[in-house]
Amino acid sequence: MKSEGKRKIWSDYQKEIADDKFYYVRSCIRQNIWPGSENTYLRILRDILGKDVYESEHHTTCTGIGYHTEVVPLDTLQTVVARNFSLMREAGYENYNPSCVTSFGIYTEIFDTWHHFPEEKEKTRKFLKEATGREFEIPKNLAHTSDVIYKFRNEIAAKAKYKFINKHTGKPLKVVDHIGCHYAKMFPAKGIGGAEYPYVLAGLVEAWGGEVIDYPERRHCCGFGFRQYFVKANRGYSIAASKKKFESMEPYKPDFIITNCPGCNYFLDRWQYALAEMEGKTYGGDGYGIPVLTYEEAAGLVCGLDPWEMGMQMHQVSVEPLLDKIGVEYDPSKKYKGKNGEDLGKPELPNNLKFVE
């Protein structure tokens, strides 16, 4: 089927995304592992697109990872989420904008629960009042941060310094996307393109000159599985799922992986290292592995932001081969320097995975 035809069929899976005045909510995993990506998002929205993005220091985790590891009960989860909604109302905003796919999934699940079981919502109201004296309203608009980037993808393309085109061959870069299970698998209509033909990241890649590969295991889970990763005894499950994806994408020779979910980004990056060290196998042909980018990093590159200010030195799979293909101007000597140029030493080299120091 031609991609045009696919797009027509999936027109059901388009969603409303606010165009300004966002209430930004951070992700636990993204802050911890990819803090530069969150900063990049704010820079793009505020400085490049001129949007109003508000961030409150008072919000907490949604407890989603706790909920999915069964250490936080549903009542607690719903009330913590309601508190975050209450903070938004207090700040005078209506468009909730989480930076985490697990969180986004939690919100879609809670909205659905409250729709089918209004008594759950009333119970939450009561709990929140009792615990904090607060009231809450359901946000007018819920959009994941990647939804917002998707909405403005053409504006970003118009200002692009670089495109996803191989500088040496002039051909589009081949990109595989991974949108993360909880973005659309639970409620496909809440994600752009749904779960089967996810378009939220594919739309970015196409708008910025790349070519998306619909490889066989595109929809497979990265293997996080919450307890399946946190508990060491279960990690064989976790790494097996990512391995299945790598094996499936390898024949298509992707230039990079773009991810929606901070956790998936972590696993697709780190499991390539672990597989190289455990089994001696590297994916991506040249021994460096396949670079894994958050959508913020991808957008930032297109806008010409400095890779090291975006935190791309925090990847275990080196991004330099990709930067060179795109033709990004960057200073290799600054990779392991501090903000003021202080020398921070270098990470040790892995045994098997080639790594740019």
Next chain:
Amino acid sequence: MVNFGYSPLSVHIQDIDKVDLGLSNQLAKDDPSFLLCIACGSCTATCTAGKFTNFSFRQMCHSIRRGENKLAISESEKCMLCGKCTLACPRNVNTRNIIRLVRKANQNI
């Protein structure tokens, strides 16, 4: 190689491009009704042998389609050939004959 204290599991993962589908293809040729199975499980629900063992015709067909031939052949040994499943099958799969063919394939190997 580094030992992380775990390694990727691959227990039930079957790569359909790589597994041996010889038995599956042979059955489709010898008794095309094999292709009609929709894995509804009516056969297993009605199975006499299944009352006393964990035999499942549905599971056996599934194994054959996944190229797990050895497993399928050993499963086929549990069938009593009573033929009740043939009556229950909504797709008229000749279940009893399929069992016979699987066992025959075993003899030929």
Next chain:
Amino acid sequence: MGKLFDRLNSDVRFIEGIKACINCGTCTAICPAAEVYDYHPRNLVDIVQSKNDEAIEELLKGDTIWYCGECMSCKTRCPRQNAPGLVIQALRKLSIETGLFVESEKGRQQLTVKRMIGDTIIDTGYCVHFDHMSLEVFPEQGPVWQWVKDNHNEVLEKVGANYKGTGPGALRSIPKEDLDELHKIFEVTGGNKWLEKIEHDSAQKASEMGLSYEGGNNSQYFKEVFTRNNQEKHTKS
């Protein structure tokens, strides 16, 4: 209709998770856990749907319900819009409520996630925290993470984080008044009781198993449940 089934049926996730299951097996076919464990969501839903309390109790005591990764891939493809993943959540809740979770190897792992995630939420307001993510516990983070840890102030400053700072920003310290509200929510909604129950039942099980038990991650029981993996048993099929 048995008692355990009634308790399951009072969970909204259970009500949402099963409408009439036709046992087609699409969930098992798509399931990442079914690839690596002797785990069949089709079978599990069939058992639960039978309303047989004895069989449900076996599930609550066993490893099976803990194999799922809650990725919810099953929900997308189910032709009846069921969600075995939600059924799992209801079963796990009941397993903890009844204390039966300590009866299986995978269920006992609840203590480790309670300490790694639950306690972190209470202490910091984050599900996971930079300070706790050591290479010892997560070796797959690789040498680059060691470098980040060794130079955390400089690296985090460079990428625009506000590590342990005041005001908004990545990795900021969450203000005390907000943590207080969070704790109050945990108190009022039963979150604290839940965490205490996991500790309590685990401590009891540890003494039954003759393993030392204390806070942190050094006791024999913690190490046992964090690393024990009887893979042969989990994949016997």
